[in-house]
Amino acid sequence: MAQIVSEVLNNPLLRAYFFYASLLVLKMLFMSLWTGTKRMKTKTFSSPEDIVRLPKAKVSTNENVERVRRAHLNDVENIPIFLVISLGYILTNPSYAVTLLLFRAYTLARYIHTFVYAIYVIPQPARAFSWGTGYAITIYMAVSTLSYFW
Amino acid sequence: MAQIVSEVLNNPLLRAYFFYASLLVLKMLFMSLWTGTKRMKTKTFSSPEDIVRLPKAKVSTNENVERVRRAHLNDVENIPIFLVISLGYILTNPSYAVTLLLFRAYTLARYIHTFVYAIYVIPQPARAFSWGTGYAITIYMAVSTLSYFW
Amino acid sequence: MAQIVSEVLNNPLLRAYFFYASLLVLKMLFMSLWTGTKRMKTKTFSSPEDIVRLPKAKVSTNENVERVRRAHLNDVENIPIFLVISLGYILTNPSYAVTLLLFRAYTLARYIHTFVYAIYVIPQPARAFSWGTGYAITIYMAVSTLSYFW
Numbered sequence: 001m002a003q004i005v006s007e008v009l010n011n012p013l014l015r016a017y018f019f020y021a022s023l024l025v026l027k028m029l030f031m032s033l034w035t036g037t038k039r040m041k042t043k044t045f046s047s048p049e050d051i052v053r054l055p056k057a058k059v060s061t062n063e064n065v066e067r068v069r070r071a072h073l074n075d076v077e078n079i080p081i082f083l084v085i086s087l088g089y090i091l092t093n094p095s096y097a098v099t100l101l102l103f104r105a106y107t108l109a110r111y112i113h114t115f116v117y118a119i120y121v122i123p124q125p126a127r128a129f130s131w132g133t134g135y136a137i138t139i140y141m142a143v144s145t146l147s148y149f150w
Numbered sequence: 151m152a153q154i155v156s157e158v159l160n161n162p163l164l165r166a167y168f169f170y171a172s173l174l175v176l177k178m179l180f181m182s183l184w185t186g187t188k189r190m191k192t193k194t195f196s197s198p199e200d201i202v203r204l205p206k207a208k209v210s211t212n213e214n215v216e217r218v219r220r221a222h223l224n225d226v227e228n229i230p231i232f233l234v235i236s237l238g239y240i241l242t243n244p245s246y247a248v249t250l251l252l253f254r255a256y257t258l259a260r261y262i263h264t265f266v267y268a269i270y271v272i273p274q275p276a277r278a279f280s281w282g283t284g285y286a287i288t289i290y291m292a293v294s295t296l297s298y299f300w
Numbered sequence: 301m302a303q304i305v306s307e308v309l310n311n312p313l314l315r316a317y318f319f320y321a322s323l324l325v326l327k328m329l330f331m332s333l334w335t336g337t338k339r340m341k342t343k344t345f346s347s348p349e350d351i352v353r354l355p356k357a358k359v360s361t362n363e364n365v366e367r368v369r370r371a372h373l374n375d376v377e378n379i380p381i382f383l384v385i386s387l388g389y390i391l392t393n394p395s396y397a398v399t400l401l402l403f404r405a406y407t408l409a410r411y412i413h414t415f416v417y418a419i420y421v422i423p424q425p426a427r428a429f430s431w432g433t434g435y436a437i438t439i440y441m442a443v444s445t446l447s448y449f450w
Contacts (some may be wrong), residue, residue: 004164006156007304008241014304015299018238022296029289032227037226046220047267049274070346077332077372080380086326088318091308117347124349128287139329146322149197149315154307158391165449168388172446175385179439182377196370197417199424222377230380262378 013090015097019102024079029112031072036119038065071118074131075110080139082106088145102137109133163240163249170253174229177261177287181222188215218281221268224281232256232288238295252287259283313390313399320403325381327411331372334418338365371418373408375430382406382438388445402437409433 009015039045043054044062051057086106090099113130116122160293165176175199189195193204201207236256240249266272308314316443339345342360351357359413386406390399413430 004154004161004240004304005243011304016296018241019299021234021238022292022299023192025231025288025292026230026296028227029285029292032285049271049277052273067347076227076230077328077376080376081325081328081383082229083234084321084380084383088321091305091318093305121349122317123352127347127349133393135329135332136204138325142322142325142329146326149322154304154311155391155393168391168445168450171384171388172442175381175438175442178377178381179435182435186408192381197367197427199421199427202423226377226380230384231382233381254443 003100015095016087016100016103017090018095020107021083023107024083024110027114028072028075028079031068031114031118035065035072037135038062038068059109067121068118071114074113074117078134078138079110080129082134082141085138085142085145088149089141092148094144102141106134106137107132109137160204162246163244166246166250166253167236168238170257171233173202173257174233176261177264178222178225178229179263181218181225185215185218185222188212188218198277217271221264224263224267228284228288229260232284232291235288235292235295238299239291242294242298252291255289256284259287303380312396313394316346316396316400316403317386317390321383323407324383324410327414328372328375328379331368331375331414331418335365335368335372335403337400338368339364357379367421368418371414374413374417378434378438379410382441385442385445386439388449389441392444394444402441406437409437 014059038061039050042062042064043051043057044060044065045051045054045057047060048059051059086103089102109130113127113134116130163230172286189200192212193201194210194215195201195204195207195208196209196211197257198209201209236253239252263277263284266280339350339362342362343351343352343357344360344363344365345351345357346359346361348359351359351399386403389402413427415432416426416430
């Protein structure tokens with residue numbers, strides 16, 4: 001095995017990074033399936049070629065579908081940049097305990113965000129709090145990385 | 151040259167990663183040009199400042215433009231997380247042949263997805279199959295990474 | 301400190317990478333706050349649960365909000381793939397001066413893009429030029445990476 005690979009595997013922070021990255025990627029992948037499920041249930045599709053063999057299906061928008069798409073877009077806006085900047089943060093020599101806590105809090109917050117936004121709608125500020133937790137962690141990591149590499 | 155760079159360059163999996171990442175990034179960049187081309191053809195733009203010197207252009211939406219934008223958004227939802235999780239997958243000590251096959255299948259599937267969605271519309275399940283191939287590969291890599299770093 | 305971390309920290313190109321990545325991530329994070337500000341000002345929200353305690357607020361779209369969302373989506377389409385491919389470019393043994401120039405030009409171009417699109421609208425081709433600068437740099441890096449790892 002190449003040297004670089006074994007060094008990553010010996011680094012507990014990088015191991016934690018790929019563990020939580022997997023959980024976040026799987027959550028994002030779920031959004032596509034969930035959008036598809038909602039489209040089937042409401043028979044609402046976005047492209048004419050999707051409805052050819054589905055009786056009663058139409059090209060339209062439906063609030064239940066759009067809600068899932070908004071939650072998905074929020075993931076797309078937030079999670080990829082978290083996955084880049086948290087790598088930068090790991091390089092700033094942070095404590096293992098703090099980093100693990102931040103990865104766990106971020107991942108949990110994003111799962112809660114999806115749940116209260118797109119699965120079982122819970123009144124605000126449930127979504128604002130879960131979104132804000134992930135947002136604050138990302139800002140903290142970005143500012144830490146910025147000041148470290150200044 | 152720094153040690154870390156030469157180690158990446160000596161790792162065939164990482165070399166393959168950056169080769170296919172380039173192809174995927176170039177495909178995504180093409181979507182912006184293709185959207186612009188469709189906007190010009192249909193004289194449909196999204197912001198008032200875009201139409202000032204274009205006679206007959208209007209701020210509106212057009213299905214030919216929206217179709218390209220949906221294909222682009224599908225890239226944005228899927229490709230960046232693939233590029234993160236496939237790095238994690240490389241660290242799980244996979245076989246070179248399997249990894250290369252997965253990179254090739256993923257890249258080909260995403261090129262086909264764009265073609266049948268936004269360039270020359272082919273009836274379903276062409277798009278569903280090409281999308282599903284990339285989706286299944288991403289899930290496989292994410293689950294492999296998750297179980298490896300558990 | 302792990303070997304891999306100290307090697308990254310000794311590599312001036314990777315140090316520059318994480319510095320400019322932080323600036324780009326912070327700019328993207330700003331878009332969410334700016335969207336929220338515009339939503340509050342125009343009392344326009346996307347989900348019914350957001351307006352419960354806000355008198356006169358409605359679920360609707362508003363051009364001032366949509367403009368910020370378009371600028372944000374443009375970031376989402378462009379910046380994450382830049383952050384992946386610029387890592388590949390660093391591995392192609394580029395000169396430090398050129399790489400630093402490209403990082404600076406890209407970051408500046410994206411900040412200008414946001415400013416002229418979503419903060420203070422400046423007539424075209426201000427946005428086209430700033431977008432095109434980032435686009436051209438990303439293509440250059442992707443083609444360099446592709447040909448290096450061919």
